[in-house]
Amino acid sequence: MLLEVTGLRKSFGSIVVADALDLVVAPGEAVGIIGPNGAGKTTLFNLIAGGLTPTAGHIRFDGRDLLGVAPPARCRAGIGRTHQIPQPFEKLTVFENLLVGAVYGRQKSEREVAQACGEILERLGLLRRANALAGSLTLLERKRLEMARALATAPKLLLLDEIAGGLTEGECGELVATIREIRKTGVAILWIEHVVHALLAVIDRLVVLNFGRKIAEGEPKAVMQRPDVHQIYIGIEA
């Protein structure tokens, strides 16, 4: 397994946001995560990427226990992530944003990573915006840049946090096509998303979180049809 999360627990005082969580992702696999607001989805990403330390449990990545491993080392080990609200360097160009990610994540010189950055921009449909300031991009372009920056670090696992939120139906379809292309390159994907139809177009397996616990897991369409999952999803787009 590429990622193995076992018995993960995180509490903030008396609030438990991850509870006895087990989760695996195989190399090249695409796994979706859904759950109501506050279910602990982003917290799980923060625990995997290293921004938060678990109260208990283990996270192994690519054969290595991540306990005590700082976020930069996790990035270099192959964990790339996007944030729910895109966080580019607004005053750098699109290309410069990628260079920062690539130099930082791959530990190589700008010259060595420049070609790879160009290729990623092309794959993500951003090449013609390469010299635009990141701060001038549309929402869809910012989401694309967020993914491109993560890919620039050469991840084995890409964590996508609500990348489809706020887009029009057409834009969402374009983004799904791009994520499918990324999959074909062999990168494993763990994707948190409220826009369930976008998720279902890409993933192999679906995990449902509620109050920090995993309440369902399996073949995506079968999981969505479970009455308990339906119950939780009343009021959330499905």
Ligand SMILES: Nc1ncnc2c1ncn2[C@@H]1O[C@H](COP(=O)(O)OP(=O)(O)OP(=O)(O)O)[C@@H](O)[C@H]1O
């Ligand atoms: N640093 C913190 N201190 C205290 N409570 C926190 C902290 N970080 C997150 N929480 C709480 O943990 C719970 C889970 O938050 P989290 O952001 O992981 O949920 P989520 O499932 O990603 O929700 P959403 O779909 O709204 O993004 C929430 O109740 C949140 O208020």
